[in-house]
Amino acid sequence: MPRSPSSPAFWRSPLRGPWFTSVLGVVLLVGITVLFVTGLLSYAAYNPNLSAVNDKTPDKGILGFYLFSWPTRPVWLYRLTQGVHVTLGVGLIPVLLAKLWSVVPKLFALPPARSLAHALERLSLLLLVGGALFEFTTGVLNIQLDYVFPGSFYTLHFYGAWVFMAAFVTHAVLRVPTALRNLRHIRRPSPLSSPEPGRLSSPEPSPRPSPRPGPGPGPASVSPDRAGDRPGAGEPARPEDELVSPDPLPPTVSRRGALGFVGGGSVLLVATTAGHSFDGPLRDTALLAPHGGAEPGSGPGGFQINKTAASRGITATETSEEAWRLVVTGKGGTVRLSRAELQELPLRSAALPIACVEGWSTSDQWWRGVRLRDLAGLVGYEKDAPGVLVESLQRHGAFRVAALRDNQVRDPRSLLALFVNGEDLTPDHGYPARVIVPAAPGVLNTKWVARMTFGDL
Template sequence: MVRIPSSPEFWRSPLRGPWFTSLLGVVLLAGITVLFVTGLLSYAAYNPDLSPGVNDKTPDKGLLGFYLFAWPTGPHWLYRLTQGVHVTLGITLVPVLLAKLWSVVPKLFALPPARSLAHALERLSLLLLVGGVLFEFVTGVLNVQLDYVFPGSFYPLHFYGAWVFFAAFLAHVLLKAPAAVRNLRGLRRPPQDDVEADGLTAPSPAPPTVSRRGALRLVGGSSAALFVTSAGRSFDGPLRQTAVLTPHGGPEPGEGPQGFQINKTAAYVSIDPRESSPDTWHLTVTGRGGTVRLDLAGLRQLPQHSAALPIACVEGWSTSDQWWRGVRLRDLAALVGPDEPVDVLVESLQRRGAFRRAALRANQVGDPRSLLALDVNGEPLSADHGRPARIIVPAAPGVLNTKWVARLTFGDL
């Protein structure tokens, strides 16, 4: 007899069953909840309600932005932590997700497609759940590699996709939680004794080649291997070399005081060496009190301050604290306006790439560690690190630490 995927006899693995699926589901419940929360925090860190059209890459978010708040500047490693957890955990959960999808694949082919209205709604939520989770994980992994092969901008795609997926995920959890609790009580029973088959347990299982616990060890070991070979991107030095399965799309750091990670080089974003030359470059500072133009020598005559801050990017990589030195943003604001901190629009010399213009909130401008940096680790900035001047702000995403700064406009944005 020819078996087809819609036939229960087609699926013969003795590993499938409610207990196996429920255990993987509990792991994903915890992990995906953390992913969702840290993803929302990452979105908030961009201050999307500040200066519409500049930081906001999802202009029609509406009620989905109900939770947004002014992103803090402390602790200075905040974004490094939240985004590092988001990306590393997402990669680590890939084997768990694949095992979970494998465990429930018979239900995707079950016929009839809808036995009742309630069953039809459950199948629809399952479609959104599976499609949503695959979309979020695939686009997230591609973003880590800077491979934007999908149409449109990553930011709105990942943002809206997350809300659709999490809504389906929450509905699925509410529907399946009672059964999952019952199934997990059978921890010490073999899979064929599961209480509730529910279309997962094979009616005529094939001989086992691995135990259920062996399969779970394989999944856990795979996740551990992905963690070990990806988490190093959040550190400098030898640990970065352990991230062999998550090679970063940007250039590798070199040697010396400025040998730490960057995303894009000056050549990549088409910086004109004549415009960025320390001999010809000028910074334009504008505010309600007027406009001031400063060359590099003029900036160095202003009070200089230092701060130890990391760079942390949405792709999940980060550096350790680097020593930056330059002029405080709040001191530059005071040159063209009132003493109290105000928002600022930062414009770069770069001609290509995202965030050529970026906005910072008043609390970020007012933090004494927020600098227009001229030096790093005791040396003038290199071209790839933003020479002659770049923004560095505690706890801000890397793209808001604008390089090759040409203009600062202080005021309510």
């Protein structure tokens, strides 16, 4: 009789079993929790409650309950949290795929629900699988700058994360006790990948015979690699036994070996991604990361960028000394400043990195320009400078306008930068002037600044 995916005999891999699935589940439990927390921190760093121009999820409601004022210290805070978020997310892909492979028989199991608890578990599993694939896929497409999903990445990824985490928590509550019991009571597997000559494996008989018939005459023995995957004689069947094939193929690798293969894949992805958070030789190892490899150009401006002047419609004519003016507005009125007039104001320097939502970052660059709080002082805010709305000359792309909090404006290292590493800004780094703020996401460090409005946002 032909087998269907709903039949346990359809799935014949000897690797599937509660121990293998539980190990992967515990790794994902820890890893995805870190991903979720760092993702929420990234969302908070965008200051979505500050201004509508920063809020890409205006209908979030109670989902924004935790939002707080993003700090400016330490300066590497966003570089750390978002670097961990992206690198860990990429590194967990092999673990996620192995986990989905290990539980795929449950997706086809019949009947669909044997009880209310089982129905909740099946529903959480479907949402978990769909949510995981959606979140990891959209995340990878975004960091590779090849995003193809309709709609805003921020909106889809944010709401998708909450749906996924709701399913994840539900599934964890239902399954973590079982997973921990499996890890505690199931013996660790013995290697099957180094069999004696002429044999696939040489397992010793288990002291506990399997209640299921083996492929040959007589009771089937259970290898140490599978010990504990099935109940002993007289024991009731367990839900996790659905993962164990009643007619497995001969093993060609142990579960320990399979876990090593999955772990090796994760290590390889981390090793070819993490370098995008560093400069120098390590950046050359970021083969799978956005902007990996050699730095764009050389000299004082030879560090990473995310958007070029040409891609945002910036022309040399409008940024020339003759044409460009910075318009600064506040309760004390409006001033217009040329680049030469800005250079006559007190200039300050700060060593700050740039960190982007895609996970890449630079080391500290040496910026020089006018402090934001000094610009606020020009328009009536000599003390207690407020937040500021910054507008760019750019014509295309998100965050043409961005808002900064008062704590960001007041930080003495927050600058309207005119120079970087001892030279004028290059066109791609925001010439004639750009904002640079400690610990802020890269898109809030507005380039090609045209107008700054201090006060009510």
